[in-house]
Amino acid sequence: xxxxDDxDDxDDxDGPARDPVDVTPYVRRxxxxxxxxxLWACGGALLGILFGLSTPRTYTSTAVVAPELATRxxxxxxxxxxxxxxxxxxxxxxxxxxxxxDLYPVVIRSTSFYMDMFDLPVSFTHKGKVVQTDLYDYITxxxxxxxxxxxxxxxxxxxxxxxxxxxxxxxxxxxxxxxxVDSLRLTREQEGVVKALQRSITASVEKRTxxxxxxxxxxxxxIAAQVANAVVENLxxxxxxxxxxxxxxxxxxYEKIYEEAHADYLAAQRAYASxxxxxxxxxxxxxxxxxxxxxxxxxxxxxxxxxxxxNLLAAKAKVQQESPVLVVIQRAMAPHNGKxxxxxxxxxxxxxGALFCVAWLCWKME
Numbered sequence: 578x579x580x581x582d583d584x585d586d587x588d589d590x591d592g593p594a595r596d597p598v599d600v601t602p603y604v605r606r607x608x609x610x611x612x613x614x615x616l617w618a619c620g621g622a623l624l625g626i627l628f629g630l631s632t633p634r635t636y637t638s639t640a641v642v643a644p645e646l647a648t649r650x651x652x653x654x655x656x657x658x659x660x661x662x663x664x665x666x667x668x669x670x671x672x673x674x675x676x677x678x679d680l681y682p683v684v685i686r687s688t689s690f691y692m693d694m695f696d697l698p699v700s701f702t703h704k705g706k707v708v709q710t711d712l713y714d715y716i717t718x719x720x721x722x723x724x725x726x727x728x729x730x731x732x733x734x735x736x737x738x739x740x741x742x743x744x745x746x747x748x749x750x751x752x753x754x755x756x757x758v759d760s761l762r763l764t765r766e767q768e769g770v771v772k773a774l775q776r777s778i779t780a781s782v783e784k785r786t787x788x789x790x791x792x793x794x795x796x797x798x799x800i801a802a803q804v805a806n807a808v809v810e811n812l813x814x815x816x817x818x819x820x821x822x823x824x825x826x827x828x829x830x831y832e833k834i835y836e837e838a839h840a841d842y843l844a845a846q847r848a849y850a851s852x853x854x855x856x857x858x859x860x861x862x863x864x865x866x867x868x869x870x871x872x873x874x875x876x877x878x879x880x881x882x883x884x885x886x887x888n889l890l891a892a893k894a895k896v897q898q899e900s901p902v903l904v905v906i907q908r909a910m911a912p913h914n915g916k917x918x919x920x921x922x923x924x925x926x927x928x929x930g931a932l933f934c935v936a937w938l939c940w941k942m943e
Contacts, residue, residue: 606938614934621930622923629919633721635794636915638801640809641907642789644678644816676819678787682780684815685791685808691774692758692767697807701797712804716770720796778808788906798911805909813903824896831889838885842878849875 607614684690695713702708703719710719758767779792791808795801849871856864 614931617934618927618931621926625922625926629917629922632723633796634915635796636798636801636912637792637794638805638909638912640791640805640909642809643904643906645902679782681789685780688771691771699800699803701800713770716773802909802911817900821896821899824899828892831892835885835889838882842882845875845878
């Protein structure tokens with residue numbers, strides 16, 4: 578039996594013959610029609626400039642936040658260090674909190690989170706004047722859309738027009754503004770603002786360090802920074818409210834008991850003082866017993882009042898202890914450069930125009 582190494586005659590096998598592709602005619606044709614290619618490239622550049630002029634420039638502002646994680650014992654920290662050497666993330670396995678940093682982007686993408694930002698005050702310059710309004714009004718009245726967006730939306734507008742001829746519009750659906758927002762049923766305008774915010778606000782979490790990056794894309798660079806910082810602040814309030822909900826309930830409970838105990842103590846103290854003032858100089862045994870009884874009752878009320886005050890302070894300290902910390906590593910700032918760049922669009926379309934022309938010339942040779 579012959580080994581594979583002994584086969585030296587593989588070249589003798591007959592196979593399908595393939596003629597080499599001669600690219601010389603294509604190269605000659607491309608060189609011959611270089612003026613046509615240049616004309617197509619210039620046309621592509623003009624088309625790119627047209628798209629650049631018709632597309633509103635957007636600015637992206639980024640905020641970077643590091644969330645506080647739950648503390649663990651030394652043993653779990655050691656296991657986490659050993660597991661990290663093996664590529665296992667013990668943090669994601671050990672945390673049982675429902676509001677894990679991995680869920681922060683989900684919270685930001687929720688409709689209720691966007692609805693809470695309708696009233697966000699924003700200020701910007703429009704036609705040389707400083708305009709102060711809210712985010713909802715800015716999106717509905719001061720943002721621009723490219724002309725080709727209306728062209729692409731014509732079929733959908735036609736379908737909605739035909740549907741409107743056979744269906745009766747609800748007054749709620751035709752309402753505008755956000756003075757009355759129903760979380761169960763949004764108007765068309767409110768739903769459009771929510772979708773616009775969904776396209777403008779993105780958030781992502783780095784899996785190893787849980788660092789949260791919030792990016793906001795707006796047509797005004799100052800508003801992009803304002804909205805990014807507002808997203809971080811609203812997220813912080815949401816997480817704090819979740820983490821401290823039970824502790825805050827205890828604070829409210831102890832505040833109620835504290836007020837009752839304080840009122841009882843003052844009433845007992847006034848009763849004791851009033852009785853002492855009205856029985857000055859009395860030597861009867863019954864008055865002395867009643868005076869001691871009122872004094873002891875005032876002392877008991879004071880002890881209860883003091884105990885509830887200590888419990889109230891402990892409950893408030895618990896709220897502070899349970900409050901998570903979102904460390905802002907990078908605060909959002911107004912960017913200077915926006916997109917799209919007209920120069921880059923012109924260059925890209927210039928190259929695409931040349932490539933399309935070359936492909937068309939080579940195809941005509943077939």
